[in-house]
Amino acid sequence: MKTRIFVTLKNGVLDPQGKAIHHAIEGLGFSAVQDVRAGRLIEIQHEQGLSTSDLEAMCTKLLANMVIENFEIEQA
Amino acid sequence: MRAAVIQFPGSNCDRDMVVAIRDITGTETKLVWHRTAELPDGLDLIAIPGGFSYGDYLRSGAMAARSPVMQAVIAAAGRGVPVLGVCNGFQILTEAGLLPGALMRNAGIRFVCRTVALTVENSQSAFTRGYTDGEQVRIPVAHHDGNYFADSDTLDRLEGDGRVAFRYAENVNGSARNIAGVLNAAGNVLGMMPHPERMTEAVHGGSGGRRLFEGLVRQIA
Secondary structure (H helix, E strand, C coil): CCCEEEECCCCCCCCHHHHHHHHHHHHHHCCCCCCCCCCCCEEECCCCCHHHHHHHHHHHHHHHHCEEEEECCCCC | CCCEECCCCEECCCCHHHHHHEEEEEEECEEEEECCCCCCCCCCCCEEEECCCCHHHHCCCCHHHHHHHHHHHHHHHCCCCCCCCHHHHHHHHHHHCCCCEECCCCCCCCCCCEEEEEEECCCCCCCCCCCCCCCCEEEEEECCCECCCCCHHHHHHHHCCCCCCEEECCCCCCCCCHHEECCCCCEEEEEEEECCHCCCEEHEEEEHHHHHHHHHHHCCC
């Protein structure tokens, strides 16, 4: 089984990387883009029966820094 | 006095830190590999050096903070042993939960590598008693992720409790309230982005970092 975990910066946390990407997109001439936020996708291949609470624990203990980031778990 | 410098895969200021501690304080200083679950007995100082532990994978300091040795460092910090984290060491201490906040990508995106002016905000701690309040010292920085972030309640609390040890005298990396170094509540854990071990003798171009180590000797003696 595969689970995808999306880690994103919390609202209000400055994202210099997203800003730089936005700037580069504008430089390519795509002027309709209003904002860009960059995050991280982590794919986990696992046995059936890995619980949501285990996945959440992985996120809070390691995959996301809860001071600045949120996570979303997408089970396939 | 005995000191340990923790070595992670990707640490690169470990030897500089050993030399600074040994030469300035006259302390027996051991390098301790991160896989070690137990620290040497009777330590008076633990230093987490700068570098790029685990290649900064996931987040700077995130992997190192979960290394076996960090449980022992957290326990020692709880017993009051002074713990100094410099640069990547500061990132590791925040990731390990020993210090509040997080160190994010520099606001200007660029890696910043130069000597900066710092203001000493609290000269009462074990690490800063070699300085005077409000004094300016020059210490080099070299980092990509030094942009200190914490929510405004946490920042107010840190400032109110005198836990901001050093502040940048200028905007270096976008850090909240120009914070360059913070203390834990008990005052025995300091994390700072600037490298005091790189400014300890005349050949370095100054000795602004030297008094941090001299102050530690006075604290522990």
